[in-house]
Amino acid sequence: MTTPSTDSAAVLALQRGDLRRDQITLLRGTAIVALGYGLGAALQLTYVFAADSPAWASVPFWSRLASNIAEVAILVGVLAAFQAHRATRVWWMVAFVVSASAVATVGRFGAQLLFGVHEDPSAAVREAEVVSGFILAAISGGIGMWAMATRRVARVRTRESTRNAVHVEVALKALEQEEIRVRRAVAEGLHGTLQSKLVLVDARLADVLARARERGMGADDVESLAWVRTELDETREIDVREMSRLLYPDRLELGLVPALRALLGRIPASIATRLAVSDAVRTLDDPTACTLTVSERLLAVRVVEEGLTNALKHGPASSLAVELDVADGVLHVRVENDGELYDPAVAGTPSGTARLGMRLNLVGGRLVLSPGAEKGARLEAWLPLGAGAQ
The missing domain is CATH 1.20.5 (Single alpha-helices involved in coiled-coils or other helix-helix interfaces)
Structure with a gap:
């Protein structure tokens, strides 16, 4: 049983995890985009503009790249220091990106002077470097913020869907x-x-x-x-x-197999019946273990009842076979008869079968009515079991 303190601790841990993931998304997205811009700008200046300007050709590629990497590092560091990942409003996100971009732009220009990209830049050069650096940083930070906000919205929607699914499951139970x-x-x-x-x-x-x-x-x-x-x-x-x-079938409290034996015992003696139960089902159906719930037993019995009813209603069957097995937490129930040849136009119309199929769909199962091995019909159902049956 959980206590209020335990629930509060779990909520805090979840919130911390969300903030950590938001921070990683923001910083990683910003860094990747900014590095891409920085690398492209360095390559362009070195191999495109340098061909027309001897002054640009004298500046090594690695100096330009290093100054751009310095801007990326400063941009990411400032966003982390400001804890920009905690922003929930658009104007706060914009303020964080603008502030971090301004600091990163100043740092980039200082790195350019330090690495020898510019020795005595003119006013036009300084203005161009500042504007381009700020735009590069702002676009990178904006994309990082957008990635973080998109992931945050997706996370909220996913959890809401999960909660709705849990509520539906609880209501169904x-x-x-x-x-x-x-x-x-x-x-x-x-x-x-x-x-x-x-x-x-x-x-x-x-x-x-x-x-x-x-x-x-x-x-x-x-x-x-x-x-x-x-x-x-x-x-x-x-x-x-x-x-x-x-x-409420007889002997249902004793287990699924006893209830099915009681059900088959009421079939006319002229019809041969066979009940085949796997060891896995017998283990789950042990009344001392209480693995199969009463609702699961009741639904499985309803499948067998529907199969027997269809066999008696749609043709004189001389034998009925009921098989039970379980695999991967799903109970497989099969009822087969050797009555008249399967006719989908007749066999698929009983309202009871349709209602039973809808009931199985509600719990994640399914129902299939198909021809028998040689003649007759086969009714098969797959019923997901609870956590205890996994």
């Missing part, structure tokens, strides 16, 4: 937990309270029916009461129990 809670509550209500009341009603009807027969009630009335009792008993034993299973 909360909805899943709420759905499971409601399903469990309704299933328990159907299985417990409603069935108990139906049992009491059935007992009372049996008593009324017995008295009616003793008192010689008309045969039609006795038959009607008997029909009501039979329908009520079938509703209690079949409809209510099946509705309870649909809401």
Whole structure:
């Protein structure tokens, strides 16, 4: 559990890291651009202008380059000393760049005198060197600032997207937990309270029916009461129990494999069933480890239920095969039958399959309905598991 002091320390560390990255971006971008300008200017003066001016030809290339490098170093140093990377407003960024460029320009002219680029420059030469040096430094610093600001905006947007994704994931998990809670509550209500009341009603009807027969009630009335009792008993034993299973499958609390065994156990005996589970899935499905969440188990069971429903609905299948495997934190569920030949025009239209596919998409999974190995259809789902299943 995190404490407020821990959270504050983490926030401060993140802010320091951001400032450090901003500083590196600013200084590195400024230095690269300024060095490029400085090298180009030195080469141009040495090999272009020197051809037309003997005075320029007497100045060594390395002296010109050294004075330009000195300007770059001064420019970067002043920006670092001013902590220009902390600027958040445009006018502050401009002020830092202008100030650093002015200092770097003076330093460049001093370096030119020191390295012998100019011995006794005229006013025009001094003006030209100062203006060109300032422009070079300002452009370089401006590009560095632009790179820093662009990276800063990109970082903010990335973190905002990450936070939104986390919020969506948390909300989805909360909805899943709420759905499971409601399903469990309704299933328990159907299985417990409603069935108990139906049992009491059935007992009372049996008593009324017995008295009616003793008192010689008309045969039609006795038959009607008997029909009501039979329908009520079938509703209690079949409809209510099946509705309870649909809401919350049997043995789901014990694990995914026990729930699937209970599901396959209700398939007609004329249809052969096979459940193949890899060792990796059995390890994750161990109820003592609690690796697979209830929501993941429920969704996997829904995939198998949909596959079985489609097999029974769209053609007489003689066998059903269910396979479970996991790789790289993704649960793979496959349900295959040997019913009629796969017809995309029919097999792809069930609304239940479409809704299940949308549900899997919400959690980053996917659902594919395709032809079987020889005939029939194959329903496959890939369900990303939680951090504990990685």
